Amino acid sequence: MRALAQFSAWVGRTFALWAVLLGLAGFFFPDLFTPLKSLIVPALGVVMFGMGLTLKVEDFAEIAKRPRQVLVGLAAQFVIMPLLALLLVRVFNLDPAVALGVILVGCCPGGTSSNVITFLAKGDVALSVTITSFSTVLAPLLTPLLLQFYAGELIDIELLSMMITVAKIVLLPIILGVIVHRLLGEKIQPAIDVLPLVSVVAIVLIVAIVVALSHTKIAESGLLIFAVVVLHNILGYALGYLLARFNGFSYAQQRAIMVEVGMQNSGLGAALASKYFTPEAAVPSALFSVWHNISGALLASFCAKKEER
Template identity: 50%
Template sequence: MHTLTNISHWAGKYFAPLVIAAAVFAYFFTELAVLSNAINILLGIVMFGMGLTLKATDFSMIFKKPAHVIIGVLMQFTMMPLLALLLVWLFGFPPELAVGFILLGSVPGGTSSNVMVYLAKGDLPLSVTMTTLSTLLAPVATPLIMYIVANNWLPVDPFDLFLSITQIVLIPIILGIIVNSFFSRGVQKVTPALPLVSVTAIILIVMGVVAANAEQILEVGLLVFAAAVLHNTGGYLLGYMIAKLLNVDPAQCRAVSIEVGMQNSGLASGLGAAHFSPLAALPGAVFSVVHNISGPLLANYWSRRPLKKISVRSETGVKRDASQRND
């Protein structure tokens, strides 16, 4: 198990270059397009692993600081779809890509965002709660957003989307929580291997989508990449700025920023391929590469930001030092 833990840690550390290498490999070996048929199964495995890591305490932030959680989740399901819509209009994407991009903006936060928040010295409980809540709301929120925003490009069946997200996301997470509740000791033994499972699943998803769209990538690849970068960085910036305007403390601003900016790209790819076309899955695959590069870079930047000591006066009139991140 120690060896497996080390491999899992290595895979998590080098996730970005592994995804890039897998995408390049799949571009030249289009036979790997067969992997796109297993996207939903792979996503279900990832979501089951997420459920295995959840505990009742992970929902405590909803009751301790409900405003912060609600603000973050609302930004997730409003700003990101609207930003995607703006980019679709600016880049003039064809219907399949347009729907894929709006779908990318309509899915919940990415599962790797919690690791990035931890590395960035952000508010980890808030991050976990936001990821969990947005994921649990996805079966209703994502189809509704898609029907309202994307139905102009291609027909959207919100009920079919609801069923797919329930099967891919909700049921595996609930099963994971149940298993963790009844077999917690056994789950603790396999927990170190979960990052490796998630990394492997996302890499296989990216390979399947890239291989299935190898010809189209030559035509639209750079545009999709540019739009994905703008969508990702726009989410970071808007999430942080709005949280700061609402007087949220710096650690929580970081959590909100990363949660809003990092999407569940695997889910976007899976839903795009299953409900629309292989091309609609491409934005999610490209975004997976983008945010697995930008996330560590942002986390590393924030982790190196110095602590600014400020002097505050307590109710008793005695001065004491308090630390605040100088972002």
Template identity: 55%
Template sequence: MKALERASTFAGNTFAYWVILFAALALLFPGGFTWIGSYISLLLGIIMFGMGMTLSASDFKEVISAPKKVLVGVLAQFTIMPFTAFGLAYLLGLPPEIAVGVILVGSCPGGTSSNVMTFLARGNTALSVTITSCTTLLAPLVTPALTLMLASQWLPVSAGAMFKSVVTIVLLPIILGLIAKSLFSKQVEKGAKALPLVSVIGIVAIVAAVVSGSKEKILESGLLILAVVILHNALGYLLGFFAAKLLKMNYADQKAVSIEVGMQNSGLATALAMAHFSPLAAVPGAIFSVWHNVSGSLLANYWGKKAKKMEEEQNTTSP
């Protein structure tokens, strides 16, 4: 069990490297990964089941103790990213399938890795966890509605079918995870230490499947999609940070909201794109999965070092 725990910690700390490595391998040897494409929804369901097993009442304590902060984070998540995605798709004249893929990424809830990045950045981790949990539970209604509103001018969107998919992929696994935790609390507590490893394997497999299945399209449009993903992600961090600052939230809260807004559940976007649109529409989600873990690690490292330096300066100046 100790070995599994160490492997899980190592996988979580090196998440971005594994995503990049297997994305590259999927481009070089696509035949070895295309078979995973049929299991994308199942893999995401397993990840969401793990999330359900880790949820507790304390994850929502910020809703009661600081409802304004949570509301700001949730509203920022479901306004900044989707409307920024729409603006980028419109202004850059993106092809329909890529435009829909970018909007899908923007319309999804926050990614669970944002909680880890917020912790490393010395932000308000409790706030980050609460916002992630709230946006994830709201996703079955909000994600299809936003996609219908913003993406239907490019491709037909069935909000009802997407609602069923999000319920199946996200909500039901989370509920089953909560039930498993309540029935087998001791076993779940022991197994929870392996969940980061399961999440890393799941996301890496999803990215590899999409990259391998869309190799030709990535080589053709990859630079354009990468540029849009980097811009979308950066604007999410920036606008999330300034939205929190404008509303006079403290620095730790600003970092939490910034990271929460900038990092998306791109695995869900990828699964929805594969199920309801096309493999090309799934590429922005796959590339976002790679990039936001890289950028999130860099940003968290910068903020973490800055916080440590400030603490050291305060310690040296205090009597």
């Protein structure tokens, strides 16, 4: 079991590599992955259940200890990223389907790997976990509402249906995971040890399927979409950091909020785009899944070296 846990940890650390490889596989061998479209939503549910297993009820009490930092992080998450998405969509005059996908990514909660990146960046992990947890819990309400507000002119949003879907694939699995953790305690540690492996397999499978479903669109304008995704991510980091610094937070807290703002739950974006919109609308989410893990690793390395100096 120890060997499996070590292998799982290694897979988690090399997440970006597997995302790139599976993305390329989806692009060059689409026929292998397009029949698996129905697995996108269940795969994300597995990731969210795994996230719930790592949480304790006490984690949600962190907001009482430092409400200002948590609330600033949450506000930054749900204000900065949607606004950046809207700005980039207009600056680059993107195709409506792709524009919808970019805005959808911006309206999603924080990414599930942000806590690991915060840890590697010598940031405030407890704050990161709290912001991720609360943003994810708020996602069933805020993600559809924000999408309706910023992208309602592009397409009719099935608001109530989307809220129910997000609750089913995000909130319900997390609640179940928290309950299981509460009931079993330390007995679930072996399962937690292999979560990085399970999560990576699920997310890279989503990436491969989304890329396969829209490989034609990627071939036509993939570089432009990728450029928008990169800018969205990097500007999110920068503005998150500046906001935390402006508020006088500690260096560790600045790094946590920077990472939380820049990294999105793009798996949720891919799942919603695939269910409610078109394969093209899921492309930004797939590319974001690949890129933000690469940028996150680079950012964490930079921050860690700066801390050592």
